[in-house]
Amino acid sequence: MEKDLLELQTLIDVHFEQRKKEEEELIALKERIERRRSERAEQQRFRTEKERERQAKLAEEKMRKEEEEAKKRAEDDAKKKKVLSNMGAHFGGYLVKVSSVPWDLRSTFPGRRGWGPRLLVPDRGEVARKEEKAQELSDWIHQLESEKFDLMAKLKQQKYEPVLPDTPSLFSYSRKGAGKGRVGGRWK
16 A cells, blocks of 8 residues: 555645646746737837838838929929020011111112111011921821831841841751762872
8 A cells, every 4th residue: 555655645746747847838938928919019110111211212202202303393394494595586587687787888879779677578488388388297297207116116126037048048048958969088
């Protein structure tokens, strides 16, 4: 009986030790889970912060590009307006251009009239001819642009087509069957 009691006592001790070891493992596992959870939360916070910074950087870059584009557009518009105003100042007033004859020539030819400033008014035929020429040049420009577009499209298409040699010309260069046959080796 004492033997059974001793055996029972050892079994109880082994059981409690095993249970204590399992509890320690369970506590270590819980600590590891908590540590992993906190690390994951830290990583998630870091990622969201990085993503927020990236989004802010992208938004800033986009805004900067839009500002540059708007500035460039404004500069181009200003240049166009300046060119148009210069064209208007130089070419627009062709009806009111003054003669380039100096004033003192009037005194050299006193009997002659009309040497002073006068208006240059073109006649109808001259205006019609110039309009016709302008229309002709405009049509020619449109034709050249359409040809350019067609040629660019053709060039793009040719860029991706394989270049194959002409097969008849290939056979004309290597005519192995025609003519005398070649014999290798040395004649005795």
